[in-house]
Amino acid sequence: MAEYGTPPEVDRVAASRAAVAARRARAAVKAAISAGERNPLDVLRVAGEDPASVEGGIRVTEYLTSIPSIGVTKMHRFMEELGISPAKRLGGLGRHQRRRLRGFLTDRLAAQTGRHNRLVVLAGPTAVGKGTVAGHIRTHYPDVLLSVSATTRAPRPGETEGVSYYFVDDAEFDRLIEAGELLEWATVHNAHRYGTPRGPVEEALDSGRSVLLEIDIQGARKVRRAMPEASLVFLLPPSWEELVRRLIGRATEDGPEQQRRLETAKVELAAIDEFDFEVVNTDVSTAAQEVVDLMQTRKPKR
Numbered sequence: 154m155a156e157y158g159t160p161p162e163v164d165r166v167a168a169s170r171a172a173v174a175a176r177r178a179r180a181a182v183k184a185a186i187s188a189g190e191r192n193p194l195d196v197l198r199v200a201g202e203d204p205a206s207v208e209g210g211i212r213v214t215e216y217l218t219s220i221p222s223i224g225v226t227k228m229h230r231f232m233e234e235l236g237i238s239p240a241k242r243l244g245g246l247g248r249h250q251r252r253r254l255r256g257f258l259t260d261r262l263a264a265q266t267g268r269h270n271r272l273v274v275l276a277g278p279t280a281v282g283k284g285t286v287a288g289h290i291r292t293h294y295p296d297v298l299l300s301v302s303a304t305t306r307a308p309r310p311g312e313t314e315g316v317s318y319y320f321v322d323d324a325e326f327d328r329l330i331e332a333g334e335l336l337e338w339a340t341v342h343n344a345h346r347y348g349t350p351r352g353p354v355e356e357a358l359d360s361g362r363s364v365l366l367e368i369d370i371q372g373a374r375k376v377r378r379a380m381p382e383a384s385l386v387f388l389l390p391p392s393w394e395e396l397v398r399r400l401i402g403r404a405t406e407d408g409p410e411q412q413r414r415l416e417t418a419k420v421e422l423a424a425i426d427e428f429d430f431e432v433v434n435t436d437v438s439t440a441a442q443e444v445v446d447l448m449q450t451r452k453p454k455r
């Protein structure tokens with residue numbers, strides 16, 4: 154029996170219909186961005202997750218000009234500043250290009266709307282109360298994503314996997330580093346490794362949610378390099394004596410470890426000038442409120 158394949162002209166018609174449908178779908182997304190019905194950061198997130206999606210097929214040039222207040226001249230300037238070729242589609246952006254574009258738009262949109270949903274890093278010396286303040290924010294401000302870190306240290310009594318930390322062994326931590334799955338990582342107090350999983354942070358920021366990282370000072374510096382749009386908040390104790398009281402009162406470290414942490418704390422306190430904001434943790438709920446308020450505050454130019 155003869156084989157009957159689809160005639161080439163039928164293939165061509167189907168392909169051209171599909172191309173028309175894809176063009177219309179892309180035009181609809183662009184129109185929704187211009188009308189303010191779709192958040193441009195959300196479109197960028199979808200394109201990153203699925204480069205073959207309608208969003209992924211939109212050219213970066215068209216994407217930018219569909220954002221109100223970005224005309225053709227500005228668009229060309231931004232493309233040059235961001236180092237993105239005009240031929241690129243959203244789905245074809247590399248990780249660094251997407252991150253630069255997202256950071257740029259986050260700041261621009263925040264400046265226009267007055268809303269500064271952003272990445273806030275909370276750091277400060279040992280026992281100042283970072284974990285306590287961050288825990289208060291998790292409970293009382295559910296709109297803010299509190300990033301859950303991975304660590305090689307063992308769980309303490311009362312700590313829960315996936316809530317306090319992701320407790321992993323050295324081999325798994327090495328794998329996370331190799332796979333580029335950590336936004337930053339550091340060996341803290343010369344003991345264990347801690348790192349911020351990149352995926353949940355980027356997803357939350359792309360969908361317009363504010364994110365809080367409670368990490369050490371080395372990590373804060375690394376976040377500043379990776380995401381310059383982040384605000385760095387330094388949590389201070391009311392006094393050195395109170396810091397020592399909190400560390401000893403917590404009773405989670407033995408004497409030598411307490412001593413080691415206090416030595417590190419002196420070095421860490423000297424890093425305060427590298428931070429955008431300072432919050433004194435005298436009262437937990439007041440300090441938490443101040444940190445959340447900073448998510449809506451334009452950070453000072455450095």
Ligand SMILES: Nc1ncnc2c1ncn2[C@@H]1O[C@H](COP(=O)(O)OP(=O)(O)OP(=O)(O)O)[C@@H](O)[C@H]1O
Pocket residue numbers: 277278279280281282283284285286399400402403434435436437
């Ligand atoms: N405002 C506050 N007033 C009094 N005690 C506080 C206050 N904030 C935190 N504490 C207490 O201080 C101790 C240290 O707090 P916490 O463990 O949150 O510090 P940390 O900065 O996360 O420490 P580390 O970096 O070592 O993990 C805890 O016992 C906590 O209950």
Ligand SMILES: Nc1nc2c(ncn2[C@@H]2O[C@H](COP(=O)(O)O)[C@@H](O)[C@H]2O)c(=O)[nH]1
Pocket residue numbers: 279283302303306337338339341347348349367368369370371372373
């Ligand atoms: N650089 C990072 N530091 C982190 C991260 N998660 C927590 N930390 C810091 O580690 C110390 C010790 O924490 P503990 O729970 O063992 O007392 C503390 O200063 C945290 O801020 C992270 O992902 N990256």
